[in-house]
Structure formats: C-alpha cells, structure tokens
Amino acid sequence: MKTVSRRDFLAATATAGAVIASPSVLRAQARELVMIGYGSAQDEPLKRAGDILGKRHPGVSLRIIGGLSAEAIAQIKAARGASPYDFAVMGSPAIINAVDEGVLEKVDISKVPNAGKLDERFPPYAYDWGVPVSFAGIGIAYNKQMVANPPKTWADLWKPDYAGKIGLCRPQSNLGLACISIGATAFGKPDADTDFGLAKWKELKPLVGRNPNLLQQMLERGEIGLCPLWHDNTGIAVSSGLPLGYAKVTSPGPLMLPTMIVKFARTAHSDLVHEFADILLEKDSQEFASKPPYYFGTVIKGVMPPAGAAAYLPSTPEEIASMTSVDWPKVAPNRGKIVEAFDRLFAA
C-alpha cells in the first residue's frame, strides 16, 4: 500500500479546497445584489421585488441582510468605504448619518420612472439621496391585558394611569431617536431639544429595549404595558394572535417615517438598484406591501392601503392632513451625543 506523503496530502487538500470553493466562485460570477433589509417578516415585499428583478435579468439574485442601518454604516466605515452592500432600505435619520460618513451615492430619480407617481409629501424626506418606497407609522403599542384605555396624545403617556408600565427604545434606532424628540415636541419644545426630551422620559422611569424587536418582545411578555413602536412591528405581532393593540397617537402626529431605497457608493450594480426601486413603486408591489400583516404605508398616488390598515396608518382626512415626521436634519446628526446623554441619564 502506498504511503501518503505530506506533499500528496497538501496537493489533495488544495484540490479539495478548490472544489469546495468553486460554487462560491461561480456564484460570485453571477450578479448578486446585496442589500440591508429588516431581517424579519417585513422583508417579504423586498424578496418579491428581488424575484421579479431576477426573472427580468436571468442570473441576477438578491440577498437581504437584516440589521440596523447604523450597523451597516459602521461596517462600511470599517471597510474604509468598500461597502459589502449594494443598497439598503433606510429611514431619513440613517440617511443623514450615512451622508455624513460619505458612504452613499445619490439615486438617479430619472432612472426610476415610477418615482413620477410619488405622493409629493414623501420625497423631501430622502434629501435627494434616495427614493421613498413606503412609510412606517410611529404610535403606541399596548398590551390589551394591561392597558384598557391607551393614550390618545403623546403627552398622555405622562399621566399617572400608565406609571410603571412604559417601555422605551434606545436612541441608536430611528424609533428611539424619534421618541426622544417626541418627549420634547409633546410639551411644546422644538424637535432638536433632545435634552428636554430625555429629561421628560426619565420622569417616566421606563424599561428600555435595546432595539424595536426586543422592545416588542418585552411588550409581548408583559414586562411593559405600552411603548412607542413601529406600526408594522405591532401589525405582525397582532397577526400572530398576541393581545396587542395600536394607538395612532397625535400631537405631534400621527407620526411617520418614510423608508427610502438608497445606494451605497461604488456599487457595481447601480442600474439594477434603480430598477429594483422602480419595481417597489409599481402598483402591484405597493399593494402587496400594504397587505396584512406588514401594512406598509403606500407612497404612490392613488394606491390606497387595505381597510385593515386603518388601525395602524392615518386613514381619516384629518389624520392624513396632520401626518408629520420629526425634523430629522436637526436631530439625526446628534445621534452619537444623544446616545451618550441617554446613557448618562438612564445607565449611569
């Protein structure tokens, strides 16, 4: 029997490595778009659009990576601008932070024909860097077994009825950042007075969730009775049979945050990203995204959300007229300072 020498062993190992690596190499030859999504059921409309794109361009596929936009920006910064992602869904505050770090490339609206049908309220929130494809509402989610009468305005949260039951998201997420701002605007202060907002939240002694998903879980487990939350998080939880309710709170609001498709600098698939955004703005895609359980807000004129969405999204003429968002350019650039101030107040 022939003895296997080290040289034979190394040669065999190298051959085996090449064979194992070949599918990845071949896959890399095909065009794969990598995007930052939600990392949850909310990715379904994105996956659907990716499938349509793949049918139009054989060999093109979409890979969705879940996670907060802020984490993606940090990764790109760590990679010295060489983004491992082609594009992302991003809210206004994350766009402002990403632009500050210089990791984005402007989306060319002329290459997104359906953008011409956009409701004029939404494009300003993209700050010329992206194209809006949906919007999410920020309201108060509550556990029906713990809260009988949910708040109607943001200031109601400070009523004694809700003492000891309130949850809050950390400000590194867009939701948490919006909450700090709401703490100021609910009491007549400007959005950017986040020190006032933080002090008001401190009065409530809230239980804090690290991100919206963990906050939602705290609500589901009954550790908190109510908290500011995205409408789509609540909708998905309700659809799974949990006893949660959602209050479309006003003064300010109903609050919403448009979600944009943004393109990272140096992507090799710029045209495909534009086409992907265009698919998301097609009537069918908008209707799909507005279905339960996501109830994503539609941004194209004439596409109305289904009846069930009225529990989550502005539906009456008054609500639609008073729909607003946070003054993000004044708040988002201070995210780092707000997170630090938050820790000094809540974690020290």
Place this chain on the structure above:
Amino acid sequence: MTATALPRRLLDEVLSGRGIWPAVPAVVVLTVVAVIPFCILLSLGFSDITVSRGVIVSQTFSLRHLATALSDPLYQITFQRSLTLALSTTALCVLLGFPVAYLFLIGNAWMRRIILVLTIAPILTSGIVRTYSWIVILGGRGVVNSLLIDLGVISAPLRIINTQWAVIIGMVQVHLPIMILPLIAVMSRHDRRLDEASANLGASRLGTLRHVILPLSIGGLGTGAALVFTLSYTTFVVPQLLGGGNYLNAATMIYEQIVYSLEWSKGAVTALLLMLSCLSVLAVITWLTNLGTRWTRASQR
C-alpha cells in the same frame, strides 16, 4: 548554494514539520485578524481623525480622548459595573464549579461520564440560545414567576429580567463549564493515595478536602478563574439580552461608540482601558495562583 536550492530547502523544512513551522499558520492568522486590527484601533485612540467618503483623510496625535475617558464619570461607573459583574461571576463560578469537580473526583466512572456530558453539552449550544432561555425562565410570565405566583408567594410578577441579577445569573450559567473543565483536568490527575494517606493520618473528609485536595486544585482554580473573569469582563451578548436597554457595561459601551456613535477614537480608548484593566486583574489572579501553589513548586524542585 544555487538559486533554486534555497526555496527547495525551505520547502523541505516546512514539509518536515520541524522547528517553528507548525505554529506559523496560527501566528499569521492571529497577527492578521487580531494583532494588526487591534494596533490600528489603538492608534485611533491616540489621534483626532477626519473621515471622508468612509476613508480617513487626516490623523493627528492627541491624548484628548484618553484624558476625557479617564475623567468621565460615565466611564468610571461603567467600568466599575463591569468589574463587579465579572468578579461576582467568577466568584459564583468558583463556588458552584468546585463541588462539581469534587464530585467528579470522588464519583465512580458513571458519575464522571454524566458530569462530563452535563458540563460539555451546554458548550455545544450557542450562547445566545442559552441566554434566550433565561428570558423564558426569568421573564414576567416565565417559569420562576409563574411558580411563585402559583405557590402564593407573590401576587404580581417580580421584575428579574432586565436587572443586574438576570445578567449575573446568565453569566454564571454561560461561563460555569469554563470553570469546571480546568478543575476536572486537575482532579483527573489527582493521586487518590494522598487522600488515603490523609485519612490514615486521622483527617476527616472535610479536612482532606481543605488541606489536600483544595491546595492541589489551586492551579485549576486559577486557570478557570482567569478564563471566566476574562470572558465575563469582556462579554457582550448576555448583558445585551438580559440586562435591558439601560444596562451598560464596558463591552456594550465600545460597541455603541464604534457602531452607533461612529466615534472610533472613543471606542479605541475604551477598548484600551478594558484591555489594561483586564490584564491587571489577570496579573492579580496569576499572582494569587502562584502564591497558592508555591509549596507545590518548591516540593518539585
């Protein structure tokens, strides 16, 4: 020597597996993925940087970030909390781990197998899964609260999750095997004739444990304590999941500074302080271990 002879000789030496060559791949990997990135990160802690389009365009030497960190009460509180947490976890792991290792020593073959399986099995599961299981157990509607309510001990659920206690419980559970394994390694080499000699000389079981087994286990205790302390002090997942959003330890602080605040210089300084303070405690543990084993080493001379 011809030009082709040198590469040929080098190749033969590499393939022969002699000298330092077997360690070279590990050293290269460690240098590339750990040493160089850490040095780059530390260099950022001592400089003011300007970033444009994701690339550092200017970097000037500065001690500003270090001075700020050393005088900032938030850092002091956070490091104090991390240290308390890590020391408490280490102490509890020693207290819980030593009896298990002792059982391993005195138990029969079956008992030993069971202890080994029970110790190793949790390591085969993801730390995140093990930590999440504590949310189920300690949560408002978890096993502990349900039991206490059913027994009539409490009328409303206790808040256990999202507290320091939940973090300590999770940390001890996650790190206990790391304490037990070095102890088992020491115990499995323990010469039982020493115990018999101790008993023949009139020592009780407790006396043998205290004067024979414990001193001979100091090496394992020191190794386990050093490992558990290091992992607990620098841990990130357990405080994130069990401590709630207003629980900040040094590791989560670094993560937030680098990922969310995008302030690399601050993150680098915090990482440096974490490393230096960790090394200081490890030095104390090593000193104590050496102190506890000095007579063993003296007898081996």
